[in-house]
Amino acid sequence: MASDLEGFELFKQGAEGRLYKGTYLGRPAVVKERFKKFYRHPDLDEHLTKERMKAEARAIVRSKTAGVRTPCVYLVDFEKRRIYMEEIQNSTTVKKFINDTINNFSEEESFQKILPAATEIGMIVGKLHANNIIHGDLTTSNMLLTYCKEGKIRITLIDFGLSHVENSAEDKGVDLYVLERALLSTHSNAENLFPLILQAYKKFNVKDSKLVLVKLEEVRARGRKRTMVG
Amino acid sequence: MVIAIGFEGSANKLGIGIVKDGEVLSNCRRTYITPPGEGFLPRETAQHHRENALTILKEALEEAKVNPQDIDVVCYTKGPGMGAPLVSTSVVALTVAQLWNKPVIGVNHCIGHIEMGRLITGADNPTVLYVSGGNTQVIAYSRRRYRIFGETIDIAVGNCLDRFARVLKLSNDPSPGYNIEQMAKKGKKLLKMPYVVKGMDVSFSGILSFMEERAPSLLESGEYTAEDLCFSLQENIFAMLVETTERAMAHCESSEVLIVGGVGCNLRLQEMMGIMCKERKAKLFATDDRFCIDNGAMIAHAGLEMFRHGWKTPWKETTCTQRYRTDEVEVTWRGKLSLN
Numbered sequence: 286m287a288s289d290l291e292g293f294e295l296f297k298q299g300a301e302g303r304l305y306k307g308t309y310l311g312r313p314a315v316v317k318e319r320f321k322k323f324y325r326h327p328d329l330d331e332h333l334t335k336e337r338m339k340a341e342a343r344a345i346v347r348s349k350t351a352g353v354r355t356p357c358v359y360l361v362d363f364e365k366r367r368i369y370m371e372e373i374q375n376s377t378t379v380k381k382f383i384n385d386t387i388n389n390f391s392e393e394e395s396f397q398k399i400l401p402a403a404t405e406i407g408m409i410v411g412k413l414h415a416n417n418i419i420h421g422d423l424t425t426s427n428m429l430l431t432y433c434k435e436g437k438i439r440i441t442l443i444d445f446g447l448s449h450v451e452n453s454a455e456d457k458g459v460d461l462y463v464l465e466r467a468l469l470s471t472h473s474n475a476e477n478l479f480p481l482i483l484q485a486y487k488k489f490n491v492k493d494s495k496l497v498l499v500k501l502e503e504v505r506a507r508g509r510k511r512t513m514v515g
Numbered sequence: 516m517v518i519a520i521g522f523e524g525s526a527n528k529l530g531i532g533i534v535k536d537g538e539v540l541s542n543c544r545r546t547y548i549t550p551p552g553e554g555f556l557p558r559e560t561a562q563h564h565r566e567n568a569l570t571i572l573k574e575a576l577e578e579a580k581v582n583p584q585d586i587d588v589v590c591y592t593k594g595p596g597m598g599a600p601l602v603s604t605s606v607v608a609l610t611v612a613q614l615w616n617k618p619v620i621g622v623n624h625c626i627g628h629i630e631m632g633r634l635i636t637g638a639d640n641p642t643v644l645y646v647s648g649g650n651t652q653v654i655a656y657s658r659r660r661y662r663i664f665g666e667t668i669d670i671a672v673g674n675c676l677d678r679f680a681r682v683l684k685l686s687n688d689p690s691p692g693y694n695i696e697q698m699a700k701k702g703k704k705l706l707k708m709p710y711v712v713k714g715m716d717v718s719f720s721g722i723l724s725f726m727e728e729r730a731p732s733l734l735e736s737g738e739y740t741a742e743d744l745c746f747s748l749q750e751n752i753f754a755m756l757v758e759t760t761e762r763a764m765a766h767c768e769s770s771e772v773l774i775v776g777g778v779g780c781n782l783r784l785q786e787m788m789g790i791m792c793k794e795r796k797a798k799l800f801a802t803d804d805r806f807c808i809d810n811g812a813m814i815a816h817a818g819l820e821m822f823r824h825g826w827k828t829p830w831k832e833t834t835c836t837q838r839y840r841t842d843e844v845e846v847t848w849r850g851k852l853s854l855n
Contacts, residue, residue: 380766424766470663
């Protein structure tokens with residue numbers, strides 16, 4: 286436990302580090318601490334952690350400029366391996382939202398409820414790619430869902446540690462493929478979900494969505510040990 | 516009581532094992548070992564399997580003290596793997612099934628590894644890291660399938676290690692990976708090399724090219740020793756595997772890890788995974804070389820589970836296939852656990 290993080294409380298251990306909740310300069314904040322991973326060589330750990338903290342801070346700012354909702358970065362502390370950022374209050378992960386909806390509603394109802402979320406995801410990824418931002422780890426655990434006053438949903442994208450800037454259709458295709466695979470392994474209705482996401486994606490990445498979708502087909506066919514005909 | 520015999524020959528190991536309701540009665544194996552600097556090729560490997568099949572079959576039956584009449588089902592590896600070795604082994608399995616008049620089940624090799632790992636370690640619902648010469652996958656069970664969360668997008672991790680061992684002309688006896696592991700223990704200096712993680716997927720071919728290109732000059736200049744290079748390679752690629760496994764665990768909220776496959780008996784990999792698990796308060800399950808490395812008992816055990824749940828492979832479908840994904844098989848022998 287980080288003793289010098291006064292007033293902050295550990296609430297989750299994600300894949301990349303520990304997450305603490307608290308207040309920073311009077312605002313509700315989350316601290317993401319990429320603690321030392323003792324399983325890997327200290328030099329390698331140091332290098333990767335620095336790279337990813339830089340990538341995360343940069344991509345968050347870039348994404349904001351691109352019109353994608355992300356938490357605000359308050360402070361980056363390389364020494365202590367921490368990023369202080371805005372807490373997205375009253376949020377659930379999109380993963381939980383989809384699974385809860387499927388479990389509690391009929392097929393038709395849940396489709397209607399999930400549709401706006403799928404459209405929003407497509408829009409977010411479309412905007413990222415139109416601005417050459419590759420997220421690198423698009424899963425429904427990395428998307429936070431909140432409701433606005435009118436009951437409409439909002440999605441905030443997090444976890445940019447594996448992101449980079451690249452304009453190639455290849456990297457964008459792989460980014461979409463990562464999302465598709467994450468959906469397939471997490472959600473039982475993923476077969477219907479992904480096409481909806483792609484529909485919205487096309488609208489927001491007008492520039493090169495055609496090329497990216499062709500690449501996506503290529504990447505899909507690349508998976509190892511796929512059954513092939515002919 | 517059900518007794519199953521399993522035939523495994525998807526790569527350079529030929530294994531025949533007999534299992535009785537989760538108890539391993541025998542598990543015999545021969546490995547086709549090539550000279551240093553050389554890999555194993557399909558034709559020669561198949562020949563090795565043909566030459567040894569009957570000897571091992573006898574051994575397995577004698578060790579298990581089982582008569583062919585007592586056997587309920589004959590299981591063989593349907594795939595994935597190398598074509599010629601797969602076929603030469605399945606021919607033996609199908610022949611004895613005909614002679615003894617027993618039903619046949621074609622088993623997915625990867626499922627064999629997972630089920631054997633679960634049996635031996637007692638892991639209930641683990642996130643599985645399956646690492647070998649032909650496969651690298653991070654797997655979790657959900658909705659009646661072993662779903663692939665992450666995998667290599669090019670060569671397998673074991674293939675990367677094997678081929679690097681060829682650059683150093685290390686012995687293939689007992690396995691190139693084992694000899695790299697021993698050398699790595701004496702390595703100290705870490706060489707920086709590509710670290711390729713894409714979401715939950717990994718890639719090794721670039722790392723291999725990097726090492727193949729630079730190793731000769733680094734060794735010649737004396738900047739790095741062969742031990743240092745083995746050490747660096749292991750540290751780098753194992754960190755990638757542990758990281759992706761951790762990502763899958765966080766996503767599935769899982770608190771168990773099971774390592775299976777030939778590379779899984781590497782103690783450094785087990786140690787690294789163990790530290791990661793401790794940091795997350797999760798539990799690590801791993802097995803030793805008897806069950807990590809390809810063997811017949813795992814095919815027998817997975818086949819036995821399938822047989823109990825009414826599986827039988829119709830004679831016309833007793834073929835082999837080089838491509839056979841882990842998530843193609845419907846896992847009818849496990850409950851309908853969901854991810855949440």
